[in-house]
Amino acid sequence: MTSKNKPPFISWPRLIKSFRYASEGIRHTWANEQNFRIHSILGALVITVGWLINVTVVEQALLILVIGGVLGLELINTALERSVDMMTSEYRLEAKIIKDVAAGAVMVFSITAVLVGITIFLPRIISFFAQ
Numbered sequence: 215m216t217s218k219n220k221p222p223f224i225s226w227p228r229l230i231k232s233f234r235y236a237s238e239g240i241r242h243t244w245a246n247e248q249n250f251r252i253h254s255i256l257g258a259l260v261i262t263v264g265w266l267i268n269v270t271v272v273e274q275a276l277l278i279l280v281i282g283g284v285l286g287l288e289l290i291n292t293a294l295e296r297s298v299d300m301m302t303s304e305y306r307l308e309a310k311i312i313k314d315v316a317a318g319a320v321m322v323f324s325i326t327a328v329l330v331g332i333t334i335f336l337p338r339i340i341s342f343f344a345q
């Protein structure tokens with residue numbers, strides 16, 4: 215193969231296209247999944263409150279990380295649900311297990327995010343009311 219046929223190291227049109235497809239996936243999940251909307255709105259609220267009450271940079275980074283993690287897992291959960299629905303419309307134990315385990319992954323990480331939030335906000339709430 216000549217260097218003329220070699221694909222570019224970075225292809226900007228391909229990169230832009232992949233951003234577009236990823237945005238379409240996020241838009242689809244926003245439009246169809248109530249949990250994703252709830253988590254997105256709560257996440258934005260938590261980050262805003264953290265910024266307003268001046269949590270430390272590390273705490274804010276942790277909040278962003280766990281909220282992003284929950285939203286990322288929601289997207290993977292939606293992809294798995296759609297894959298299962300594409301494979302079967304009948305009741306199948308395997309389908310149930312795949313969907314329930316994926317939902318369980320979202321729940322585990324959501325609980326983790328809530329615990330991180332409590333660890334960061336609770337001491338401040340307590341010291342606010344103790345004043």
Ligand SMILES: Nc1ncnc2c1ncn2[C@@H]1O[C@H](COP(=O)(O)OP(=O)(O)OP(=O)(O)O)[C@@H](O)[C@H]1O
Nearest residue numbers: 247248295302303304305306307309310313314317
């Ligand atoms: N094909 C199937 N076979 C067996 N059980 C299924 C099947 N499809 C769904 N289920 C069960 O029903 C539950 C809900 O499935 P569903 O696809 O409605 O997901 P959901 O969590 O309600 O997502 P959505 O937000 O898309 O409605 C699953 O967690 C699973 O226990």
